[in-house]
Amino acid sequence: MSDKNINSKISRRDFLRMAALTGGAAALAACAPQATQVATEVATEVAAPAGKKYEGVVLRGLGQGGVAYNPALVAFASEFEAETGAKVEFDDQPWEQLTPKLQAELAASSPTYDFFYGDIEFQYFTYPSLVDMNPMIQKYGYNMDGFFDPVYKFGEGIAGGLEGKRFGLPIRIGACWVFYNKDMIQEFPTTWDDYYAKLAELTGGGKYGVAFAGVAAQLVKIFLARYWSMGDPLMQPDWTPLINSEKGVKSVEMMLDALKNYAPPGMLAWDNPDASNAFLNGDVAVLEGWASFILPDLDNPEKSKVVGKWGVAQFPENGTGNLTQHNLDIFAASKNVDAAFEYIAYCTGIDTSKRLIMEFREESPREVTWSDPEVLAANPFLPEVAKQYAVGKPFTPGLPQWLELFIALAEGLSAAMSETASPQDALNTTAQKWTDAINQAKPDFEYKE
């Protein structure tokens, strides 16, 4: 065939036609199941009858990234696979992305994930799509002993409703701790008046009494520590907000006093690492903050000027700031519910709880582990923290709309702290937003804490 023939046969029109056919074929090929996928499926089916209990099963988890127990889940997954044959995969997502990701998962006709790991708050709207753990706990004889009290009190049901149903098992518990510099404070005050007097005494000469993260979302725990110490709940039994009461205003005024008079300037823009750094630098006497942001560095001489000089205390007057609990849940649409439960039971069991603390520096929700001599020797401050956890409360309006309520409070507090609204006005606005949000689907049971 000569060049001339070739040129005359492949005209522009023919080229377009050929390209269109090629494109169409490629599109069809893309729609068809891929050979490798088919091969994998066949291989899985073939492999299924082999020895181990869950051989060939792949568990897929969706959850919160950037938490201390993420490596623990991975390590436990390897051990679980060696024992049962089930492979576990993880999709860690930033906290910010979890709500839309969960919504997409719940709306999907073919679910991707078998289990979830993250803040208990996510259960508040995902619970209809989760497996009730209590029958599974009974079926497998899972040991529910030795958890901190709030795990029993707040871990069952949703917002005080759905009693008798438990939608997740905890792998971590946490609350805002009070760290103090022992060089500056020998004995930590037990009343708010003494606490503020101490802060006033320690502020000056480039040193400050207290630091905490001042960005809106982090103010909630600081408020709750003060508000709850006064004994009132956040709402009345009929879900009418109480936060704009006299006690609420007093709590905000206390925060404002701390921010304006005893804290480093510009703290409203600080997030947790900034506040932690101020304490590590020895610039502040007290840090009100999450343990996970500071605990790994406190005794590291390269990062800390307070090595061996720090202590932990409970908030004055039994205050407690927003207890968090991270759970592992199973999606009801999972085809591997039993395998998922056994994996979750392995991760949250008594046997692994000590490893959570010792190997992964995670706050195990099993109180019984905290009194283990080896654990205590390595973490002598734990008994003080345990006292705080024993009285801890999560953000109790655990409704599906909880995030709207939480952010409304955060923004109200931020407005009051930046003095763009008075404490009373800021809390009134928050209370109104709470009422609006709750009325969208008002629970048919009473609010309780």
Place this chain on the structure above:
Amino acid sequence: MTASTQIPSTRSSESTSPGVRVPVLKQTYRRERWVLGLFLAPSVIFLLLTSVYPLLNSLRLSFYSWNMTIPFSKPVWFGVGNYARLLSDPTFWNAVRITFFYVVFAVVIELILGMILALLATSSVHAMGPIRTILLFPLMMTPVVAGVLWRNLYNSQYGVINHLIGLLGIPPQTWLGSPSQALPSVIMVEIWMQLPVVAFVLAAGIAALPVDMYKAAAVDGASRWQSFRMITLPLLKPVILVVLLLRIMDAFKVFDIIFMLTYGGPGQKTEVLSLLIYKTGLKFLQVGQASAMSWLFLVFIFIISFFFIRELQRGE
């Protein structure tokens, strides 16, 4: 019909029986149109699915009340209720006010500084070579990284900015933690990031201007300022309008810098519309309300874009 048959195609006539009159060109064009349509179809379908359908669906949802966090909830017809509620919602108007403030100040300052830099860049100043390179640095940085960087720079206790102004005897400022300084601080980061874009586009426009007019103006004794005002600015108007249009539309959409620096705080002093829409739609899952906000936002941008495009067309 017959017109096409009067121009026979060699190839077509070869393949048809003698005596049969075939509309060769029409057939050819029809086939080519079909093939072209086939090529266009994937993009059109993709755009329909990913842009047009969601847009229309969000318009539909803006007339419904739907909080997706509530299990088993369904959209409930709400008419113009979402829009009516927004018009009396102080949070929404606060976000609108802050967004306009942000856009106006950021874009105006970028344009003025960008013009100065563009004039310097096209002048014969020798130092401009390295300066042009340095100007590119912010462009290489993603907004999230820039946010983290500036967050540290602005730190009231340990930040470099407070250290530097301290050398000049200025007391440390609280920057992002201050209700009065937070928005200007965020605007400064926006200007830092976008100034090179403005400067480079304007510089390209200035470089393309005819030199003859400047020579004639110089012969007539025009000063540099007069040359700039009478020649550069009028001739550069289309470029300036394009820059303004692109920057305004882009500044309206600001999200990542504020997300990283202040998350709308302190209070709601830096809460722009895009952040409010994100929170309402993707955090609180108030889908109807967020859709209504998005559409009002779209209308704002459309009106402004329309004005600039009309000006551009008038210039042409």
